[in-house]
Amino acid sequence: MPNYYKRTPGSRTYHNFSEETLENALNEIRNNRLTYRQASDKYGIPISTLSRKKNKLNLNPHGGQTALTSTEEDNIVETILFASDWGYPFDREEVKRLIKSYLDRAGRKIKIFKNNKPGDDWYTRFVSRHSGLLKPRLSENIKRSRAAVSRTTINEYFNNLELSLENVPPQNIINYDETNFIDDPGRTKVLVRKKNKHADSIMDSTKSATSVMFAIDASGVMLPPYVVYKSLQMWEPWTLGGPEGCRYNRSPSGWFDQPIFEEWFQTIIIPHCRRLDGTKVIIGDNLASHISVNIVKLCKQHDIKFIFLPPNSTHLTQPLDVCCFRPMKIAWRKVLKMHKLKRKGPLTKDVFPSILKKTLEKLEISQFDNIKSGFKATGIYPLDREKVLNKLPGDPNSSTSSSIIPQVLHDLFKETRFGSNDGPAKKCRR
Numbered sequence: 197m198p199n200y201y202k203r204t205p206g207s208r209t210y211h212n213f214s215e216e217t218l219e220n221a222l223n224e225i226r227n228n229r230l231t232y233r234q235a236s237d238k239y240g241i242p243i244s245t246l247s248r249k250k251n252k253l254n255l256n257p258h259g260g261q262t263a264l265t266s267t268e269e270d271n272i273v274e275t276i277l278f279a280s281d282w283g284y285p286f287d288r289e290e291v292k293r294l295i296k297s298y299l300d301r302a303g304r305k306i307k308i309f310k311n312n313k314p315g316d317d318w319y320t321r322f323v324s325r326h327s328g329l330l331k332p333r334l335s336e337n338i339k340r341s342r343a344a345v346s347r348t349t350i351n352e353y354f355n356n357l358e359l360s361l362e363n364v365p366p367q368n369i370i371n372y373d374e375t376n377f378i379d380d381p382g383r384t385k386v387l388v389r390k391k392n393k394h395a396d397s398i399m400d401s402t403k404s405a406t407s408v409m410f411a412i413d414a415s416g417v418m419l420p421p422y423v424v425y426k427s428l429q430m431w432e433p434w435t436l437g438g439p440e441g442c443r444y445n446r447s448p449s450g451w452f453d454q455p456i457f458e459e460w461f462q463t464i465i466i467p468h469c470r471r472l473d474g475t476k477v478i479i480g481d482n483l484a485s486h487i488s489v490n491i492v493k494l495c496k497q498h499d500i501k502f503i504f505l506p507p508n509s510t511h512l513t514q515p516l517d518v519c520c521f522r523p524m525k526i527a528w529r530k531v532l533k534m535h536k537l538k539r540k541g542p543l544t545k546d547v548f549p550s551i552l553k554k555t556l557e558k559l560e561i562s563q564f565d566n567i568k569s570g571f572k573a574t575g576i577y578p579l580d581r582e583k584v585l586n587k588l589p590g591d592p593n594s595s596t597s598s599s600i601i602p603q604v605l606h607d608l609f610k611e612t613r614f615g616s617n618d619g620p621a622k623k624c625r626r
Contacts, residue, residue, distance in 0.1 A: 213241050222250055262325075263306045263318065264295075272298070273326050282589045283343050285335060288319055341508045347588050353506045353513070354581035360477055360501055366414035366577050368472050370465070371570075372480045373516040374452055375524075376405040377552070379543040381533035399533070402542045407451055408552070409460050410516055411468075414577035416564040419468055421552070422460045425545055426450025438549030439556050457486055461494065469498050476500045479576065481510055512584050515570030523566060527558040 221239040224230040225246060236243045247253075262269065272294065276286050286294065296313040299306060306312055314322075323330050361369065380401040388395045404426070411419040420441030425434060427446040435444045443463050445456050452460070469476045478495075480486060482504035495502060505513045512518070531554045532543065543551065559566070575583035 213239065217241070218245075218249065221246060225250060263308060263314070268298075269322070269326070273329055277329065283338070288316070291322075292319060338511060339508070342511055345506060345509045345512065345588070347585055349506045349509070350512070350584050350588065351581065353509075354575065354579075354584075357503065357576070358579060360503055361576070361579060364475055364477055366571075367417065368474060368476045369414040369571070369577055370411055370419075370468075370476065370478050371413075371515045371576070372409060372411040372465075372478065373510070373514055373521075374407055374409045375516075375521050376407050377525075377528055377548075378403070378405045379532075381529045381536060384533075399536050400541050401536070404542065405450065406545075406548055409452065409464075410520070411464060412516060412520065412567045412570070414568070414571040416567045418556075418563060418567065419464055421556075422464055423549070423552070424450060424452060424456055425548075427545070431545075433546040434549070436546070436549060437553065439553045442549065442552070444549075454486075454488055458488060458490055461491055465500075466494060466498060469500060474499070477503060479503045479505065479514075481505055481514070482507065512587055513574050513576075515567070515574050515576065518573050519566050519570035523559060523562065524555065528552075528555045531555050531558065 217239050218241060221230075221235045221241055224238075225232060225235050230238065232243045232246050235241070235246055264272070272291075275294070276291065279286055292314050296309075296311070299309070299312040304312075306314075309315070309318070323332065380403070381399065384397075386395050386397065406426070407424040409422040409424070413419075420443065421439055423438070423442060423444045425444070425446040426449065428448060430444070430446045438444075443460070445459060447453055447456055465478065476499060478500055480502075487502070494500070510517045528551075531551055535543070535547070535551055539547075556563075571577040572580075573583055575581050
């Protein structure tokens, strides 16, 4: 960690005033309303400081100066932001290598850098100086197919969304998605003896998972969940002690197939839609198992529209993915860990409903806000396509930073993210 200066008690304080106070004092001196001494007594600013600022002498900030100029640092910040927008954010070492490469190409030698490569102290202070634009975060890896979602695709999706959601109230806008709950509470930081290289925690866990379908509406309401076990048979103990209104089923794979999706649609969505007036809109991914002749008939009978999200875009356009599943999984791991501390063995199907219920109860306080935030962040309600477009790289032709960011760097990121049009054609199936 960098060493921060600590003032010795009783010593003189430097810059113990705001920029606004300094400017007010200088204005009174320039307009001959106060002398230097009078302004110093009134605003608590040393006479020498007022004189230097008024005559624009020795305006460098107090203390050691930065290795790079403010213009150079601004250009580096813009480069980092540019790379981040395209899905290739720099980590600590990459930023330091970027600085070294820049200095080597410029033929400059910075004495405080080792071989022109800055250290961790410089990096920490650099991020602190530009904290208004830069913030360290844990990165989340996404597939190239997701990264290839273009602004054109999103605009076409919202053009259709505007027509479908016209005059539709928020309680009639429903988003659905399935997720899985694994039998593993994950790793946590613990305290061990300093010389120990490994921290072993005794806790039974497996790689098994249980699928659950969730549905929410734009008014902040969550519909009852629908659980699917991986099994060839179904037993009554597996359906006891779960969330209110929850329904259960099973499949050989443990995932939703077409018959199970129809069962969910008939037992969860249709009863809910019968209590609503006007057109209902169901928003979800475009899996083939989610549409059948029976579902189309039910949609016509109950005035329900289906809207499919663009392929590979659920991390941007699906409210459940954006704001609901993450806090749900965090609560699940906490509840599962407490259960495993009291009980040996893997999570059994007869216990799963009660663990799921406790998980959802933990989210009751924040659930309403999370759901509404999900619809807002995805631009569905209130309708705002810019919420999604702002998460995608900008139009290269309208870039305001072309004089700073080399076009070569832009073309490289574009080709890496979206692929090249000059590549070989995709192979067709036999």
